[in-house]
Amino acid sequence: QVQLVESGGGLVQAGGSLRLSCAPSGRTFNSYAMGWFRQAPGKEREFVTSISRSTGITNYADSVKGRFTISRDNAKNTVYLQMNSLKPEDTAVYYCAASKVPGLMTTRTAYDYWGQGRQVTVSS
Numbered sequence: 675q676v677q678l679v680e681s682g683g684g685l686v687q688a689g690g691s692l693r694l695s696c697a698p699s700g701r702t703f704n705s706y707a708m709g710w711f712r713q714a715p716g717k718e719r720e721f722v723t724s725i726s727r728s729t730g731i732t733n734y735a736d737s738v739k740g741r742f743t744i745s746r747d748n749a750k751n752t753v754y755l756q757m758n759s760l761k762p763e764d765t766a767v768y769y770c771a772a773s774k775v776p777g778l779m780t781t782r783t784a785y786d787y788w789g790q791g792r793q794v795t796v797s798s
Contacts, residue, residue: 675787676786677698678772678787678789679790681694681697682792683792683794684795685795685797688796691758692760694710694757695754696708696753696770703751704727704728706786706787707772707779708724708772708773709721710724710770711782711785712769713767719782721780722734722738722742722755723742724780725745726776726778730746733778741760742757743758761796762797765796769791771788
């Protein structure tokens with residue numbers, strides 16, 4: 675069982691930046707591909723970005739490409755989501771997720787473990 679503990683997020687004005695962190699428990703962090711999803715009020719949870727287990731290959735939703743950056747530090751057992759040039763439409767609860775599948779997964783069902791979610795609010 676893997677527990678994902680998220681931190682960061684909060685309230686920021688449009689154009690600002692925030693960072694989210696996710697620290698999975700256990701010593702098998704580099705066995706999982708990691709992803710971030712988000713869910714706005716009244717909407718489905720949607721894919722934001724993912725990163726491979728060890729090569730650092732990433733992919734992004736078109737809506738965040740060029741503004742968000744996912745990274746991982748396997749030595750620190752932590753994955754990060756740096757969010758720049760934030761827009762009001764980025765407002766959502768953001769979830770960290772871990773997948774046993776080695777590829778870059780964009781669907782919720784591909785992920786085995788989920789964090790509790792962190793609120794990100796961008797004011798206009």
